Amino acid sequence: MIRRLLHIEQIKLLNYNPFRITLGIYFLAFALGLLIYPAIDKEIPVISLSDLFRFPDVWLFLTWITEPYNILLAMVIIMITTKEFSNHTFKTQLIFGLSRTELLLQKLMLIVVLALFATLLLGATSLTLGLIYSYKITFKIAMDNTYILLRYFLSSFTYMSMGLLVALLIKNTAMSLLTFLALRTFVDPVLFLILRKYEVKWYLPMRTTTQLTPVPNVIEIFEKKMNSPDSINESALEFVPEGLPDWLNILMVLLYTSLAIWASYRLMQRRRFV
Amino acid sequence: MNEILSIQGLSKSYKSVKAIRKLNLQILEGQAYGILGPNGSGKTTTLSIVTGIIRQDEGSFSWFGEPPEAGQRRFIGSLIETPHFYPYLNLEKNLRIICDIKGMDYRDIHRVLQTAKLFERRKSKFSTLSLGMKQRLGIAAALLGDPRVLVLDEPTNGLDPEGIAEVREVVLEQVKQGKTLILASHILSEVEKICNHVAILKKGELLANGPVKELLAEDEIIELSCNNNESLRKKLENSGLVKEIETENGVLVLTLNEKITPSEINAFAFDQKLVIHHLLSRKRSLESQFLELVKEE
Numbered sequence: 394m395i396r397r398l399l400h401i402e403q404i405k406l407l408n409y410n411p412f413r414i415t416l417g418i419y420f421l422a423f424a425l426g427l428l429i430y431p432a433i434d435k436e437i438p439v440i441s442l443s444d445l446f447r448f449p450d451v452w453l454f455l456t457w458i459t460e461p462y463n464i465l466l467a468m469v470i471i472m473i474t475t476k477e478f479s480n481h482t483f484k485t486q487l488i489f490g491l492s493r494t495e496l497l498l499q500k501l502m503l504i505v506v507l508a509l510f511a512t513l514l515l516g517a518t519s520l521t522l523g524l525i526y527s528y529k530i531t532f533k534i535a536m537d538n539t540y541i542l543l544r545y546f547l548s549s550f551t552y553m554s555m556g557l558l559v560a561l562l563i564k565n566t567a568m569s570l571l572t573f574l575a576l577r578t579f580v581d582p583v584l585f586l587i588l589r590k591y592e593v594k595w596y597l598p599m600r601t602t603t604q605l606t607p608v609p610n611v612i613e614i615f616e617k618k619m620n621s622p623d624s625i626n627e628s629a630l631e632f633v634p635e636g637l638p639d640w641l642n643i644l645m646v647l648l649y650t651s652l653a654i655w656a657s658y659r660l661m662q663r664r665r666f667v
Numbered sequence: 668m669n670e671i672l673s674i675q676g677l678s679k680s681y682k683s684v685k686a687i688r689k690l691n692l693q694i695l696e697g698q699a700y701g702i703l704g705p706n707g708s709g710k711t712t713t714l715s716i717v718t719g720i721i722r723q724d725e726g727s728f729s730w731f732g733e734p735p736e737a738g739q740r741r742f743i744g745s746l747i748e749t750p751h752f753y754p755y756l757n758l759e760k761n762l763r764i765i766c767d768i769k770g771m772d773y774r775d776i777h778r779v780l781q782t783a784k785l786f787e788r789r790k791s792k793f794s795t796l797s798l799g800m801k802q803r804l805g806i807a808a809a810l811l812g813d814p815r816v817l818v819l820d821e822p823t824n825g826l827d828p829e830g831i832a833e834v835r836e837v838v839l840e841q842v843k844q845g846k847t848l849i850l851a852s853h854i855l856s857e858v859e860k861i862c863n864h865v866a867i868l869k870k871g872e873l874l875a876n877g878p879v880k881e882l883l884a885e886d887e888i889i890e891l892s893c894n895n896n897e898s899l900r901k902k903l904e905n906s907g908l909v910k911e912i913e914t915e916n917g918v919l920v921l922t923l924n925e926k927i928t929p930s931e932i933n934a935f936a937f938d939q940k941l942v943i944h945h946l947l948s949r950k951r952s953l954e955s956q957f958l959e960l961v962k963e964e
Contacts, residue, residue: 401767408756481751488718488745489768489808492737666720 398499399506401486406473406503415469419511422462423518446526449537453609455519456541460606463549464577466507467556471569474500474560484666497661500557501654508549512542541606544643548605551646554653555598561660595636601645604636669696670732671816671847672717677726679712679871686712687871689726694864696815699848701862701879703855709871710851711748714820718745741769744814746822750805754794758785758804761793762811771812782837783807798825806834810841817841820851835861881949889929891936892918892945899941906935918945 406412445454477483483496491499516539523535556573563569581599588594595601636642674692678685687709694700702710715721717728719740730739752761762776780786783803788796796804802825809817822838823831838861842848852858858865859879866876875882893899896919903909903921908931911922921932929948936943 397767397770401764404756404760404764404767405753408753408760410755480753482753484720484747485751486764486768487720487737488740488747489765490737490739490741491768492719495737667715 395498395502398495399502402499402503409473409476411472412469415465415472419462419465422465423459423514427518427522446522448523448527448530448535449539450609451519451523451526452538452541455515455522456545456606457609459515459518460545460548460603463511463552464574466511466549467552467573468570469507470500470504470553470556471560471573472566473503474557475564475566475569478564478666479566481666483664487666493661494658497658500657501554504550504553504557507553508546511549512546515545516542544605547643547646547650548602551602551605551650551653554650554657555602558653558657558660561657561664595642596645598649601637601642601649604642605646607636668698670694670729671696671698672728672730672849673732674713674717674728675726677713677716677728678724679709679716679721680724685871687868690868690871690873692866692873692876694847694849696847697845698864699842699862700850701858701865702849702851702868703853703858703865704851704868705853707870708853708868710853710868711820712871713868714745714747714818714849714851718743718747718818720747741812742814743816743818744809744811745818745820746805746809747818747820749824750801750808752793752801752804752808755792757790757792758796759789761804762808765808765811769812775811775813779807779810782810784833799827799830802826803830803834806837810837814846816847816849818849821853822850823852823854823857887923887927887929888920888949889923889932890915890918890920890945890947890949891929891932891943893936893941893943895941899936899939902939902941903932903935908932908935920949 445451486496487493520535524530527535555576556569559573559576560569563572577599581597584597585594585600588597595604637645670693672692672694674690677687677690679687690709690713692702692713702713704710712721716723717730717735719735719737728735730736730743733739753764756764758780759776762779763773766773766776777786777789780789783806785800785803785807788800793801793804802822806819806822809819817838819838823834826834835857838848838850842861848861850858850862862879864877865879865882867874867882881888896914896917900912900914900919903912903919908924908927909921910924913920923929923932929946933943933946
């Protein structure tokens with residue numbers, strides 16, 4: 394059953410040009426991480442960017458850098474879902490025997506697959522860069538901080554679930570994309586500024602999601618390096634301490650994701666697919 | 668005969684418009700059931716509800732004697748209004764999706780594409796098809812997996828005369844094989860040619876239903892009763908005036924031979940010294956109802 398649903402999504406996606414293009418951009422963005430950052434390194438004297446690509450800091454740094462790429466994945470979900478409305482293919486799938494719950498399940502499984510894919514790609518990229526730039530590699534040092542991949546998976550999953558909800562709510566491709574991008578790049582940050590004096594600002598949905606993979610304290614690593622050039626074996630990167638406690642932040646993200654899926658489910662049950 | 672689809676008291680409104688009101692229908696296995704009515708009479712709404720696209724406000728329906736459930740639709744081949752597929756996928760890949768939904772392998776795809784005369788176009792994108800070809804692909808998709816029930820909503824819509832004839836042939840072939848057919852149409856002749864049962868809808872209400880030969884046939888059907896029905900029946904049977912005689916609830920139901928009018932029957936009975944006290948032309952009333960329907964189109 395689940396294989397069948399996934400296979401249907403596979404036929405739809407792999408032949409869909411916007412998906413291929415977005416995927417191409419996504420790969421390109423990761424390739425940039427592999428090629429461009431080290432290239433920039435040569436332009437800056439004293440500070441070496443390659444310090445950021447060493448185990449175990451590379452996990453945290455790349456996770457933070459690639460977090461916005463999840464927006465691309467959310468855009469894929471929005472496109473493929475809204476297209477089902479404009480092509481009336483939700484209706485076709487219903488007629489031939491899928492239930493409304495299965496229609497939603499199909500998309501959720503696609504989200505899981507894409508999130509896994511993104512996490513694996515990040516893992517592979519970090520591993521490659523780490524192996525290239527680390528002076529001394531032990532298993533313990535290399536695997537330190539890999540827990541961040543789990544957070545990345547959750548972040549990716551959350552982005553796409555929110556994209557799905559926006560798509561089911563608005564139905565129109567362009568409007569959905571605009572709304573989602575506006576929420577991520579404008580509405581949430583502006584609200585954050587407006588609420589800057591209040592603790593509630595840390596509870597905004599997009600903010601909690603970005604806090605999953607927070608800004609590493611880049612300055613600190615350079616300071617540490619300057620003070621004692623040899624201390625490269627332990628993790629130098631730490632998160633800039635702000636926002637909610639970690640557990641609460643993760644809990645809030647899980648809460649928002651569950652809400653998004655629940656709302657998507659309700660919408661899917663009620664929509665008229667004519 | 669097994670019950671295929673049963674509809675009880677189904678109602679559906681779109682805002683202030685009542686699309687169907689308290690509709691009851693029963694369709695049995697092997698029937699070719701036509702749903703006839705002008706545009707806006709609720710045909711598509713009815714079929715959309717039973718195929719799970721929209722929800723009814725009131726009433727219920729059951730497929731194969733069981734409450735509706737998505738899995739049942741895998742045994743039903745449906746075409747509701749215009750067919751919708753993925754425009755960027757070719758015909759074969761579109762049908763693969765349907766096969767995956769129905770949980771069957773892809774072997775049947777070539778057969779249905781050949782039946783729909785689209786085999787040569789199997790590698791073309793759906794978006795490149797003409798309107799008539801899209802309609803034929805919809806029929807091909809409905810035939811996938813040789814379902815025991817076909818639900819077709821205006822299947823000849825947008826087809827040229829040749830296409831209409833071809834689709835009719837395909838559908839008639841299915842009926843001959845004993846498949847159950849539910850066909851919605853606003854074209855009287857289409858229902859007459861394909862179906863053996865018909866329900867006539869108007870503004871969401873059921874006007875009449877029954878066997879096509881009774882409702883829409885050329886033969887004139889009258890019901891009558893006199894002081895001695897049995898004796899009249901025997902005499903009529905040998906008179907050459909009627910094709911068929913049945914007794915329903917104590918009245919005789921006669922199917923008249925061509926060019927015989929009810930007044931001739933009356934005169935015949937009078938000659939036999941039988942006095943008719945009830946005479947009603949069934950066909951007349953339905954025909955006038957139907958003319959009314961057609962007039963509004």
